[in-house]
Amino acid sequence: MAFHRNDDAGREANTAVREAEQVQARKTGQETPASTNGTPEHVEDLLLRLVRELVAELHPKAADRPVHLDHSIDRDLGLDSLARMELLTRVENAFGVTLPERTFTDAESPRDLLRAISRLRTAATPAHAADQPAGDSLVPAKKPEETERPDAVPHNARTLVDVIEWHVTHHPDRLHIRFYKDKEEGDTLSFHQLKEGADAVARGLQHLDIKPAEPVAIMLPTGPDYFFTFLGILLAGGIPVPLYPPVRQARLEDHLRRHRSILQNCAASTLVSMPEAKPFARLLKSQVESLHRIVTVEELSSDSGAFWTPQVNPQDTAFLQYTSGSTGNPKGVVLSHANLLANIRAMGQNVQATPNDVFVSWLPLYHDMGLIGAWLGSLYFGSQLVIMSPIGFLTRPLRWFQAVHRYRGSITASPNFGFELCLRKVTEEDLRELDLSSLRAVCNGAEPVSAETVRRLIERFSVCGLKQEAVMPVYGLAECSVGLTFPPTDRGPLIDRVQRETFQRDGLALPADADDDNALQFVSSGSPLTGHEVRIVDDAGRELPERRVGQLHFRGPSATSGYFRNPEQTGKLFRDGWLDSGDLAYMVCGDVFITGRIKDIIIRAGRNITPEELEEAIGKVQGIRKSCVAVFGSHTRGPDSSPAPGTPPEADATSDMGTERLVVLAETRESSPETREQIIAEINSLAVDLAGTPADEVLLVPPGTVLKTSSGKVRRAASKERYEQGRLGRPAGALWLILARQILSSMPQQLRRARRALSDSLFAFRAWSLYVILATLGILSIIALPALSWRWTALHTLARLLGLSTGTRLMVRGLENLPTDRPCVIVANHASYLDGYVLAATLPHPVSFVAKAELAANAALRFLMQRVHTEFVERFDMQKGIEDARRISRQAKAGRILMYFAEGTFTRAPGLRPFHMGAFIAAAESGAPVVPIAIRGTRSMLRADSWFPRRGSITVTIGKPIEVQPTGPEADGASWNTAVELRNIAREFILRHCGDPDLGSAGRS
Incomplete structure (x- = not known):
């Protein structure tokens, strides 16, 4: 039977042709073809409509994607040579012209086609054509309300400066940012107001004579001043460097150490801060040689006079995102305008972002997820950002979902701990007053995603209308701007249960039986964003098959060019054109499952133990502060450490067996010796269940001891360093003995890896050897055998033999x-x-x-x-x-x-x-x-x-x-x-x- 086009795209294409034919049918006498009537804007609209309809037929999933005159016909629109010929037929029918076939083979974009049509229209238009009545135009005139398109997106923007300029030009009064308040509507910023505040900051910075591409540090809380300052630095030609403002006096020394490292690395001469933080900023100034000026937004905005906009190119650095830094040595990720726009566009395509979206966020603006994912993404798509301070969320987590309910939020995001906080703090009574049905994308990222958290979130908040398919575990890192892998928007979370023993011993993520209560669980982070790639490799850099755990490498247009003024770390980042994420992962059918950080893996008696699962379980122990647990492996005891009360003797003996010691650092307010011993016993019981061994040392410490990054992630390496320096524990034996035991303990693991690598290499050698032999026989068969059927039979037999001989x-x-x-x-x-x-x-x-x-x-x-x-x-x-x-x-x-x-x-x-x-x-x-x-x-x-x-x-x-x-x-x-x-x-x-x-x-x- 013959198929017929009955779908919407087919009907629309036929309608477009019929409209043009009806215009032609109204011609009388010697009138020119329909294509010579109508304004250039109408011709452009009809051409784009024809292209859009053909793209929708060939690529249904891209049906809603905009088509522009400068899109590449091959790369952006995906039209091959035969699709071009189909477009030729439709354009000729619609415009009543005959175009040379070379036009369609040589054209690189719809604009090239428009030029060709315009040339024919110009040649065919008589002198009196301009006097023809409007009723004979090619297509009806646009309705007045269609002239202004406030929902458009700056697809051709090349820099963030282009983005804000575009929005100010097209809809200056459109609402962009709303600062959430519990009882009131809160302050708002339109695109015009945002640009006006940024211009004032830029003018003040230029009066301070900042140089082109000079880093300028920002240490401000969430508020209008932050947005003005970040954009103002870009408009002035500088490079923003976000820092987080200190909020806890107990961590003042740690903040000073970290901020000093950042400012020394970027050599910033100007720090924009708030009046309340000036004493802290002055301490920094006394320790950083390059830092000369500490100014507030009010001081910068008081300047008036001339203001010039420097030339900004796509490859120029847009800002420096300093990584969390586990041991006080943060690295500045260089992100260009091209990197950021590529990432924003790819993420927006994945979540189907539009200007009608409302992004609700409490994420800090000094962190990439809040800065790029929440704000810059909303800025690009022209959508509304409803934002509150991180402190406002932490003190009352219900505010987050109340903002979603109140403003019909469609997109939001948080690290896993944010969802856990809501699960603990939002009451059943609160649930009855929430409506979360407007949420289309709820992204969980920036730290390991807990399968249990995902399940509980869906179960608990489904009564409020939260849809399972809206929950999206994602993965990203600063070195890829922010986002790298996203799941489909309509799928919901995908959780993989794998055999614990095989995973920890051999690095194989084999599916576990349904009744295996000891299975490990990993949450899919989806597949790479459009234009990006990932690979999972072994220690030798060879790609691994599915369900084999290895190092995750990536590449794509969002990837950084390296670390600022840090060639040594930049060299370690790149691997044969790929970037090393520092994470371990495996893949199944294109989905990426993150299993942990390479540097955090604990090797215990030949088993690889990931700390996240054990930390999560210990955090649920009565008396332990949730999310305030650090689990790490150490080949040494801290100078002040000793076996914890309640630690079994056989557990402490592991330090004498040449294997990594399993150390648990957990915060508690409990002071009773009996209660603390009970807690330690429960922690050891969990360690046996999840890691196959009790902890060698359990340290119950006061609140605030476990070190964390600015985004709330546990700093295991820094905690381990303090432990081994004697600031958290007690000493062990001689260093040379410990080093010898470390070498001995790693030998079984190294031997297994060597054996596996040798086996893989021998297989590859055997496969290629067999291929050369059988391919030679195949070539001889093709040359010598007279009949095609005989040649094919020979090839068929040899190909099957190749498979059999390689197993x-x-x-x-x-x-x-x-x-x-x-x-x-x-x-x-x-x-x-x-x-x-x-x-x-x-x-x-x-x-x-x-x-x-x-x-x-x-x-x-x-x-x-x-x-x-x-x-x-x-x-x-x-x-x-x-x-x-x-x-x-x-x-x-x-x-x-x-x-x-x-x-x-x-x-x-x-x-x-x-x-x-x-x-x-x-x-x-x-x-x-x-x-x-x-x-x-x-x-x-x-x-x-x-x-x-x-x-x-x-x-x-x-x-x-x-x-x-x-x-x-x-x-x-x-x-x-x-x-x-x-x-x-x-x-x-x-x-x-x-x-x-x-x-x-x-x-x-």
């Missing part, structure tokens, strides 16, 4: 679905160089592979491929590519079985890419059925950019033929619509069985 399990499902009595068009996903060999081992009868023309440039390779009837298509010469597509369509009509990798190419990152239309056009015009084939497992065995094969298994799933009646090339519209339907059905089948996430939206920002 690769090949499972084929649905082989009976392959037609044996007629030709067909086979389409498959493409994930690895192994895919061709897999199909040769799977398909028993000859097929004609459709390959890229570049392969034919090598004469020997071309000869061999032509001997198995390979067809070549041009990818870069659009005109030649269209001719090749037509030629191959004729081959399908002649009875050939064609084999396409519909994605056209493959990448190392998991994901099913958009399908090219060539295979489906050939099927639609010839009437040959389409047979979809899903290949799973090859990417894990041999990724792009890698020549190191790994063990694995492969599954090939063959779908039933998708029947179609031939349309012929003369019926262009029917042929295209039929091909789109074929593509959608085939791609849906492959997506369901290939195990990869969907990357089917058009292009990238």
Whole structure:
């Protein structure tokens, strides 16, 4: 049967054409074509409408994404050569013109098409055209309310300065920031007011003669002054450096030490602060040689006079984000305007951000999640930010959800501890007065995400309308601006339960049985944002297969160029073009599961113990302060440490067995010896359950002892350092003995790693050796055997032999679905160089592979491929590519079985890419059925950019033929619509069985 377009996108496309045809039908006499009528704005609108509708048909998930004149037709819109030809037909029908095919092969953007149409309109417009009545215009005039578009987004902005300028130009009075108050509406800032306050700060800074790209430190609380200052520094040409203002006198020394390190590193000469913090700032000034001025926003804004705006480029540094710093040595992450805008756009695309969103935030503005995720993201999309101070949230957590309820918040975010605080502090009575149904995205990130917290949050707040699919565990880091992996917006949390023993011993995240009460639980952080990639590698830098724990590396347009004035740490950050996150993780079907920080892993008797789970459990012990627990491993005892009361003798003996000592540091206000002994016993019981061993030392310490970062994360390394320096514990034996034991204790783990690496290397060597032998036999068979069927049988046999000899399990499902009595068009996903060999081992009868023309440039390779009837298509010469597509369509009509990798190419990152239309056009015009084939497992065995094969298994799933009646090339519209339907059905089948996430939206920002 033939398919017909009945969906909305198809109806809209036909409507657009009919509108243009109706305009033409009103012509009389020698009037010019419809395309010569109408204003240039109307022509632009109709052209963008036609492009938008075609993109929506090909990429349904991108249907709501804006299309602009300067978008790349290939990269941003995802239109291949055949899609260009379909656009040609629609444009010519709509405008009543005939464009040369070269226009569509050479055009790089819709603006190029608009220029070509305008040239034809100019040539065809008679002198009296301007006097024609308005009723004959190409499309109806815009309604007055459509002239102003306050909901637009500055897609073409190249810097943060461009963003604020754009909003001030288009809707200066639009509400942007609301400062939350319990009983009142609170102060607000429009875009104009924000820019006005920032201009005043910029003017004051320029009068202080700050130099271009000079760092300027900000130490201000949440309030209008912070927003004015950050933007004002950018407008003045400086680089903002956020610092957190000191709020606790007990931590004053720690604040001084950290801020001194930051200011010395960035060499800031100016610090913008508040009057109350000036005494603290003066202490800093006395210790930092470069710091010359301490000023307030009021002092800066009092200046008047000339103000000039320096040139700002996308690659210029937008601000320095100093990492938390575990031992008083924070590193300044350099983030450019391009980095920030790429990250904001990618995150916004993931959560489907619009100007109508309301982001409710209590996050501190000196932290990347609050600064970039909450404010700069809201600034870019022109949405409203409802914000309160972190102190206001901590003193009364209910305020956060009351703000969501009151202002119908649609997006919010918090570290895990923020949700835990609400679970503890929000009462059942409070729940009855909350409505959280407006929330579309509730992001949990910036620290390890607890599976239990996620479950309890959904269970507890579902009565308020909180939807499960709105809860989004995410992952990011300052080195990637802020966000790196996000889950789909409509999926909800994904929790993986894995076998504890196998995970801790071998680093394998094998699924646990449903009744395994001792299973570890990890929460998926989703897949990489658009344009970004992650990989999981072993110690040698080789990529690991699924469910193998390793180091997480990443790259993408949001990634930093390095650390400010810190070449040593910058060198450690990069690994062969990738950035090392410092985190351990594993992947399953494209989802990333973070398991902990590399530096925090405790190696105990050959087992890898992650501290987060144990800290969370200990935090629930009666008498222990929640989120005030540090668990770390140490090869030494603190100079003042001794076995804690209640610690079993066999536990303390581990220090004499050459293994890391498990140390628990927990805050409590309990002073009774009996109560403290009971607490220690309960902690040891939990340690045995979760880590397989009791703690070597449990230190119950007063509140405020456990060190934390500015974002509330436990500073384990700093706590460990204090412990080992004798500030938290007691001494152990001689240093040389401890070092010797450390070496001995690590030997079993090192031997296991060496054995695993050797085994992997031997497999790779064996696989390549077998491949060379069998490939040689294959080449000889192709050359010597006279019949195509004989050649294919030889290749089929050798490909299966390669799999058997390497121990690769090949499972084929649905082989009976392959037609044996007629030709067909086979389409498959493409994930690895192994895919061709897999199909040769799977398909028993000859097929004609459709390959890229570049392969034919090598004469020997071309000869061999032509001997198995390979067809070549041009990818870069659009005109030649269209001719090749037509030629191959004729081959399908002649009875050939064609084999396409519909994605056209493959990448190392998991994901099913958009399908090219060539295979489906050939099927639609010839009437040959389409047979979809899903290949799973090859990417894990041999990724792009890698020549190191790994063990694995492969599954090939063959779908039933998708029947179609031939349309012929003369019926262009029917042929295209039929091909789109074929593509959608085939791609849906492959997506369901290939195990990869969907990357089917058009292009990238």
